[in-house]
Amino acid sequence: MAPMPNPSLSLWASRLRQNQGIRSLMEDLGQVTGHPDEILLGGGNPAHIPEAEEIFAEAFQTLAKDPKLGALLGDYQAPIGNDRFRSLAAEYLSPHLGYDLKKGNIAFFNGSQNAYSYLLNIHSGKMLDGSFKKILLPIVPEYIGYADQSIEADAFLATDPEVIPTGKHRFRYGLNKTKFDLSKVGCVALSRPTNPTGNILSNKDIEWMEERTKKQNLPLLIDLAYGNPFPNLIGSEEPIHYRDGRTLSLSFSKIGLPGVRLGMVVSDPITIETLSSYAAVGNLAVGNLGVYLMDILFRKDILTNLSKNILRPFYDKKRELALSIFESEFKKHGVEYEIHDPLGGFFLWIRFPNMSVTNHKLYHLCKDKRLFIVSGHYFFPGLNSDFSHTQDCIRLTYCRPEEELARGAHILAEIVASHQTKSE
Ligand SMILES: Cc1ncc(COP(=O)(O)O)c(C=O)c1O
The missing domain is CATH 3.90.1150.10 (Aspartate Aminotransferase, domain 1)
Structure with missing residues (x-):
């Protein structure tokens, strides 16, 4: 029963x-x-x-001996990070992401999973104009962690991918352009490299989609958890750059620090401000450990x-x-x-x-x-x-x-x- x-x-x-x-x-x-x-x-x-792990242990030891340890343990951070950390990240990431980023483009979260649980709900569901907008996953299979992040039911949209044989016992999924339809869509989301497949959508395909999303002012969310600039597990493929209309997410997890729970979002100032409102309500503040570690890793340019x-x-x-x-x-x-x-x-x-x-x-x-x-x-x-x-x-x-x-x-x-x- x-x-x-x-x-x-x-x-x-x-x-x-x-x-x-x-x-x-x-x-x-x-x-x-x-x-x-x-x-x-x-x-x-x-x-x-x-x-x-040796590099991370050294950074931890530096933090443990730092007089700032009191603040790390004893003070709240701003919801998406204090200004000085956001400015540092903007400065560090600008050359890597090919854009003159400012602190208003940066938000920190307790992992990029945490960031997505807000991002996907910002851009989907019941909209101000009364319409219902969906999250288009242009190629499935796509990251298991997106499913059910939307508060509204039935918020995802996907079509069969192209299946391209690439050799004996090998194949690859491709973008199915004939079925690419943005009429019910609030945003397009993909991970690059893709979890689970290890696929890397070409910049050419991304630009093809972007020509269409831009016409409708739809954000393109690119999840770089395994991508550039770190851990940069992208083989011989081109890196992704930031551009207007894109929202990029980065993570410290796949460099070897999943326990620290630090994710970063790079986007336009309106999206970042909206994320800040969400973060204040849902998290109060991003955790300190990740941003303090980032401070060391970015200043010493260790991640490249x-x-x-x-x-x-x-x-x-x-x-x-x-x-x-x-x-x-x-x-x-x-x-x-x-x-x-x-x-x-x-x-x-x-x-x-x-x-x-x-x-x-x-x-x-x-x-x-x-x-x-x-x-x-x-x-x-x-x-x-x-x-x-x-x-x-x-x-x-x-x-x-x-x-x-x-x-x-x-x-x-x-x-x-x-x-x-x-x-x-
Ligand atoms: C594609 C992708 N995005 C985001 C995440 C979430 O990572 P985290 O919340 O640890 O930053 C993962 C974790 O497995 C992932 O595979």
Whole structure:
């Protein structure tokens, strides 16, 4: 029997309670027991890289000895950050983002996830003119964390992407220009590199969309959590610059500091002021730790070198290693598979086109063996079609140690092989 609806819950709350995507993923991270058999290929934690951790530890020690520690621990920051930190970020980011940024272009949040929970609601839902506007995700799959951030139901819009074969066992999603329709849209949002696929939308495609969004004065939100200027995991692709009409978000998480919870938004002063109102109501203030750390990392210009000389080489090597480990297990077990070209970020998006079970069932079968992956079905908010990839793709991280990747690949290949429909 279906449970009785709880009369003390709002529509929004009951919708949130049904959402098992980002919550299940983060709860998996939090429920890790430390059992030696656990294989954690699910969550979005960055890798623990000793050289990077040494740099962060040194910055922490500087803060701990600083006479400003009293203020760090004992004073509130302004809702989106004190002016001096916002000015410093504007000055530091200007050359990286190709724009003469001012403090009025900068807002800090307790993680970029926190920023998006406001940003998406600023630009979607019931508008001042009475219309209802949606968030267009121009290519799905797209970041699981956006789904259900809108207070209004049914706020996302997406269409089937182009699926472009790029080689043996490889494919890529492309922008489906024929279905690009802005008539019900309040903003367009994408992550670059894209979590979960590792796709990187070309600047040419972004400019194609921007020609259209500009005509309707619609903001283009570009999430740079894995992108430039840090950690800059964008392979050989061009960086993104700030321009009028764009809202960029940056994060300290994927450089190795997810526990610090610092996200930054770069946008026009009206959007930034609106975010400040939201932040005051929802957060009171951004946390101090992240902005004080940023002060050190930006002043000493540490992140450019960190990204170029430590993070990029580390993740490049890991990606190649993970590809060879997983592909050799798949071949050994006769698994049919396709992998999205991993152009950036640190995930593999893998399709098993011949499975007799859904990706959600596969997730549970893996979890039973203490292997954590993420089912791909969560990554298609707003898509109302029977696109097969919603049922047969998974995401996994390659941030984990080699032996864990190897055990994970073995278990995954065995499970998929035993749940394939016979190929003719
Ligand atoms: C694409 C993308 N955007 C935003 C976030 C949120 O990051 P944070 O809130 O830690 O800055 C993540 C985290 O996994 C992400 O993958």
